[in-house]
Amino acid sequence: MSNPVVSIDNLAKSYGSTIAVDDVTLEVFEGEIFGLIGPNGAGKTTTMECVEGLRKADRGTLSVLGLDPWREAAALQKRIGVQHQEAHLQKRIKVWEAIDLWSTLYSKVVDTNLLLQRLGLENKRNAWFMTLSGGQKQRLFIALALIHDPEVVFLDELTTGLDPQARRAIWELITDIRDRGKTVFLTTHLMEEAERLCDRVAIIEHGRVIEIGTPAELVEKHCPERTVVFTSDEAGVAERLNGLPNVKAVTSDGLQHSLNGQGTDFVTDVINAIASEKIRVTGFRTETPTLEDVFLRLTGHGIRD
């Protein structure tokens, strides 16, 4: 793997008696989209703000692009792009004014017309911030985060409160950023977002990282079970498939049959068995556990509880 761009070692941070981050250790590598995922209040924002140099850690070692985020904040801020959770700008600042201000703050700036165009904001140049929709505000913040073509981009809950269409558009954009070789460190409490977008994720709860890996690895490790559901009008289907290895249970409900089993080969085995038994199938789907299921299994509760 390539170099770590962000490395966090035993980070801890409290607000008075509230322990926001208890013990977080993780590394984000160059060119990946890394997601810090967990429920509200888990400590995602606090972790990210320590890494961005906006908060001083109580304990632990942080390094971003080889810099100490707190002591070398000024040098760091020139090289990173950030988007905060629930951020605002001046109500009556115009889009172009914000872009213009940000442009003067960095030595190297991308083509801002092109950037606004790619973000679908070119018609909003003269609009006041307060008149933008939630999705447009988010896209403006993404524009401000990208204006100086930073090496790392930090995005905190970037699609919260957006409709599915706006969300999808932003996901595409983030993937583009990664594909241009940048590193993206994001937080989300949406498991679907993490699964679609992130190369690797860390699951955080009560200020502690409880698991790190690619979404597929985590699912494989914690929720290896697979289910195949198919419909067939032939008789005795359940009995004909019962002997398959790795099958844990076969249940039939009229013409619909479900096979529960586990392992990466399970689905293939079922398909092969159906084929060799020459069973006529009229419907077929597989049910694969998601990160949501992994979270449930690891913590004993759903992410939204």
Place this chain on the structure above:
Amino acid sequence: MLTGFLKLTWIEIKVFAREPMGLVGNLLIPVMVFLVVGRFVGTGRLDTMTLNPPPFNVPVLGALFIAIGSVFSLVAVITIYREGGILKRLRATPLSPVTILGAHVVVKLLFTVLALALLVLAGRQFFPGAIDVNMVSFTGALLLGTVSILSMGFLIASIVPTARFAGPITTAVLYPMLAISGLFFPVGQLPPPLQILTRFLPTTHATTLMLDIWNGGGWVASWVSVMALVLLFAFYTAISAKVFRWE
């Protein structure tokens, strides 16, 4: 970074000017106070004053309202920016903290000068002959007083829990300060502990300085007020820097 500062200041000026109530509060209210009070009490130099005994002086009252209006608007802006995460977002850029806050001070001072100009124009129009003072000197006195009072504004902004309380708390702090500033009755008439307190309030020294300048005094003769304003500015700025909250 100078361009960043200038650009931010220019944006803050435009943003403030677009705010419907901003201009009313900062430009019209002091002029209205000046005109209404001046109409009933009389304006001008001590010898032309009719009803109130010295030291009451209507143009200085108007000027103090301008200064206080600036503080109100500063506290409102800072608390709203803090609550909306605007301060935090700006701080995550290469802009320095002093630049981010300094832009607001410059904006407030510009509007202070603008408000004073309006007040003088209104005075010339409605009370001919009443405003007869070295305007450069008087503007300087008002600006120095405003800067000093604004430094307390940052302290107030740090104490205010949420933007909703900005107005009430600023009122509760500033109006009593104005009342005992020596404009309405001499500070010597206050009980001794309050007299000591007034020495730590920039409003008192701003009032004294503006009255002195209005009455034809010079800056050298007013060196005590000038020094007091500078020291209090340094004092309140230092405390504000310690307790200021960015979020």
